[in-house]
Amino acid sequence: MMDPAVVIDVARLGKTFGPVTAVEDLSFTVRAGEIFGLLGPNGAGKSTTLRMLITVLPPSTGTATVLGHDIVAEADTVRSLIGYVPQERAVDRFLTGREHLELLGGLYHLSRTETNARIDELLKLVNLEEHADRVAKTYSGGMKRKLDIACGLLPNPKIVFLDEPTLGLDVQSRLRIWDYIRQLRENGITIVMTTNYLEEADQLCDRLAIIDGGAIRVIGSPLELKTGLGGDSLSVTIKEYETDKLPRLREGVMSLPLIRDVRLNPTGLDILVESPEKSLPAVIEVAQRVDCSLDGIEYHRPRLDDVFVAHTGHGLRGGTPDAVEE
């Protein structure tokens, strides 16, 4: 029997387009009520994976179930249980926000009263009430994104799939979208999202799968993945003329509690610690005791970038999360 907490179960899923393999042998589960992220660079296969799960793209190999229903054999049931927020600004320029939602109400077979109640609720949620009766071509990028999200939520889904929800948005809009997503989780909705922003994956996702070259490299919570790399460290650099005191400094540091490892380097020590906040003053104290003048102490906490590099052998992308897309 399947664990009731598992809402999506993916087993050896693969997709080929002619001679090209887009994704290969994917297996993972998504648990009820979590925000699950697929993190990877453009072309890694994130969107292909998502499109198979929302039943618009049939898989070439493997199977997957969503809320216990097979994505191929029971596609129609799956479609009625999920919401989808596509990557493109998939809005009709000539329709108003409200008309978009009315159309989807028809496609999800909701009654008129149900649809209208839902529309009022969603417009309030995404703050589009004032603009609901303007045609979408007058909307800003952020407003179109909000409308997209409202559309994805219209059927009152148990699981919402978001494809690059904040791609190309300014910082304020991005933070607001993050808030909506967290709010959804609080209401018990499971979220599956793709992203190529490390910061977004780190801040928002409960668990994530790093996907690169069409395969999953590692799965875990952001914290687990970062701790997996060895945790926090302090780098102590001492004054050049003090190198003879280095062995004594090392000995002193090693005798401290909460120290996991101490390594010598040409100009000082690399110290792996449990908690930098506690170890930092203790290390300085030791230095004073052995009368060793310090040039500096650097504190380093592994970031998701380091996790990504460690598991894929390359960086996600040259820039920061705010680097310009397209």
Add this chain to the structure above:
Amino acid sequence: MTFQHYRQEVLALTMRWVRRLSREKFSMLFTLVQPMLFWLIFFGSLFQRAANIQILEAPNYMSFLAGGVVVMTVLNNGLAGGVDLLFDKENGFLERMMSTPIHRSSVILSRYLFVMAITGMQILVILSIAFIFGVRLETGLPGIAVILVIGMLFGVGLTAISMALAFSVKSHGDFFSMLGFLSLPMIFLSSALVPLSAMPGWMQAVAMVNPMTWVIDAVRPLIITGWNAALPRVGMAFVILAIFDAVCLYGGAKAFRRAIG
């Protein structure tokens, strides 16, 4: 999937096309007016004196041309019928619709209902304008009904071609160049503007395999000659259109399945 659900989907989708059209009033006016203004009135008046009434076997050039303009309108509307779906495919709207629990065919059906309704209205407007310019329909109101039916049957196949193209092409640039490539030769290599007997031999041969010629040759006698001359032609057009539609719908369904899965 119940019938109520299907009806609800198709209605919601058709409503979308109608709303879009109502937002593009200028474009609507232009599409509606263009065929009668440009072809029927300008072209009709321009060639009035140049045309040889004996060869046309019609009282004047405009009454000869009216049937051709009706069928050209069907051609243009049909071939453009897939354009909106092409844009839906490109901007992700189609995928959004496909992620909802709708029957895959309801998008196609909604598009048909919309294109057919617009085409039907345009045919009526063209015949009314022709009436104002003195063209009297020999077969009267029943003739109009037959013209509408023939127009719809031709439109079904053409719209299928357009949708098949929309689902198959890589970019909308390809789509529009193929449309341009198809539409003008279909008009000139048919009996829309001149009768077959006035064409050079090779053009006659090509026009004979153009389904457009057969459709026009059924519509035209309904306007200028009368039932006796028209009925055998109408029968022939039905046979040709049945084959044409079957081929186009088969190809269209294949392209749709390949694109949507």
